[in-house]
Amino acid sequence: MTLRLYLLQRVTAALMVPLIAAHLAVIIYASHSGLSAAEILGRTRGSVGWAAFYGLFVLLVSVHGAIGVRSVAADWTPLRGRALGALMWVFGLLLFLLGARAVHAVIG
Amino acid sequence: MDDVITVSIWRGRSEGRYVTYEVPRLDSQTVLDVVTYVQRQVDPTLSYRFACRVGVCGSCAMTVNGRPRWTCRTHVSKVAADNRLEIGPLANLPVVKDLATDMTEFFEKWQRAKGVFSPTATRNDTVAQIRPDAAARVAVDKAIECINCGVCYAACDSVRWNPDYLGPAALNRAWTLVNDERDANNGERLAAVAANGGCHSCHTHQSCEQHCPQAINPTASIAGLKRRTIGAFLRGEMK
Ligand code: SF4
Ligand code: SF4
Ligand code: FES
Numbered sequence: 001m002t003l004r005l006y007l008l009q010r011v012t013a014a015l016m017v018p019l020i021a022a023h024l025a026v027i028i029y030a031s032h033s034g035l036s037a038a039e040i041l042g043r044t045r046g047s048v049g050w051a052a053f054y055g056l057f058v059l060l061v062s063v064h065g066a067i068g069v070r071s072v073a074a075d076w077t078p079l080r081g082r083a084l085g086a087l088m089w090v091f092g093l094l095l096f097l098l099g100a101r102a103v104h105a106v107i108g
Numbered sequence: 109m110d111d112v113i114t115v116s117i118w119r120g121r122s123e124g125r126y127v128t129y130e131v132p133r134l135d136s137q138t139v140l141d142v143v144t145y146v147q148r149q150v151d152p153t154l155s156y157r158f159a160c161r162v163g164v165c166g167s168c169a170m171t172v173n174g175r176p177r178w179t180c181r182t183h184v185s186k187v188a189a190d191n192r193l194e195i196g197p198l199a200n201l202p203v204v205k206d207l208a209t210d211m212t213e214f215f216e217k218w219q220r221a222k223g224v225f226s227p228t229a230t231r232n233d234t235v236a237q238i239r240p241d242a243a244a245r246v247a248v249d250k251a252i253e254c255i256n257c258g259v260c261y262a263a264c265d266s267v268r269w270n271p272d273y274l275g276p277a278a279l280n281r282a283w284t285l286v287n288d289e290r291d292a293n294n295g296e297r298l299a300a301v302a303a304n305g306g307c308h309s310c311h312t313h314q315s316c317e318q319h320c321p322q323a324i325n326p327t328a329s330i331a332g333l334k335r336r337t338i339g340a341f342l343r344g345e346m347k
Contacts, residue, residue: 001309002303002308003302003337003338003341005308006308006338074269074270074309
C-alpha cells in the first residue's frame with residue numbers, strides 16, 4: 001500500500017465512525033418505535049438531510065472498502081501494479097452504484 | 109534428562125529433505141552446539157553459518173521446531189522438551205545449501221530503505237553530542253540494538269506475501285536514522301519508506317516483535333515511520 005491510499009483509508013474510517021453510530025441509532029429507533037415501511041419512506045422521501053447523510057456514507061464505504069480489497073488482493077493474489085488499481089476502481093464503483101441505488105430508493 | 113537428542117536437519121536447497129541424526133545430550137547445550145556436533149562428528153558436508161557464538165553477530169539464525177531463532181543463544185532445554193529438534197533454514201529467503209540462506213535480498217532492502225548513515229559533519233568537525241535523554245534518542249533506545257539476524261524477516265507474513273515489502277529489519281533501521289540528528293538524508297529516506305512496499309504495507313501482526321531475539325519491537329518503529337511520513341506528506345514535504 002502507498003502513503004496516499006493508507007491515509008485515505010484511515011480518514012474514511014475515522015469519518016465513518018459517527019455515521020455508523022447514527023445509522024445504528026436510526027435502525028434501532030425505526031424498529032423499536034414500530035414505524036411501517038410507508039411511514040419511514042414518508043419521512044425520508046425528498047429529504048435533503050437524509051440524502052446527504054446516506055450519500056456521504058455510501059461514498060466513504062466505497063472508498064474505504066475498495067482500498068481494503070486492493071490490500072487483500074495484493075497479499076493473497078498474484079495481482080500487481082495496474083491490475084490491482086483496476087480491481088480497486090471496479091470494486092469501488094460497484095459499491096458506489098449499489099449504494100447509490102439504495103439511497104435513491106429511500107430518498108428519491 | 110535423556111542422553112540423546114534426535115535432530116532432523118534440512119539437507120539440500122529449495123528441493124531437499126530432513127535427515128535425522130542422533131546427538132549426545134549435554135548440560136547447557138545450545139541448538140548451535142547440536143548443529144556443530146553433526147558437522148564435526150557425523151557429516152562434514154553439512155553447511156551452516158555462525159561466527160560469534162554469543163549473540164552479537166546475527167549470523168546463526170535458523171528455523172528451530174518451526175520458529176525462527178538465534179541458535180547460539182537458544183538452549184536445547186528451552187525448545188526441545190522431548191529431546192527432539194527439527195532445524196531448517198530461515199524462511200522467506202532463498203536457501204544456498206542446508207541451513208545457510210542467501211541474505212542478499214535482505215540487505216538490499218536495507219539499502220532501498222536508505223539504511224545508510226549520511227553524515228552532516230566531516231572528520232574535521234567536533235563529534236556530535238547526543239544527550240541520552242533527548243526524545244529522539246530515547247525513541248530508538250531498543251531499535252539500535254538490531255544485530256541483522258533476519259529472524260523478524262523470516263517471521264513476517266507480509267514479507268512472505270509481498271516480495272516488494274522492505275520488511276521489519278530494514279524499516280527498523282530506517283527509523284533509527286530518521287531519529288538520528290546527525291543524519292542529512294531524511295527527505296529521501298522518508299520517501300523511500302513511503303514508496304510501494306514500504307512501511308504502509310505492514311499489517312501490524314507483531315510477529316517480528318514476538319520473535320526478535322533482541323526484544324526489539326519493529327512494529328513500533330514502523331508505526332513511527334507511518335506517523336512521520338504522513339506528517340511530512342500533510343506538510344507538503346513529500347509528493
Ligand atoms: S508487524 Fe509488520 S513487519 Fe512485523 S511481522 Fe507484522 S507485518 Fe511484518
Ligand atoms: S530487528 Fe531483531 S529479529 Fe530483526 S534483524 Fe534485528 S535483531 Fe534480528
Ligand atoms: S553466532 Fe553470532 S549471533 Fe549467533
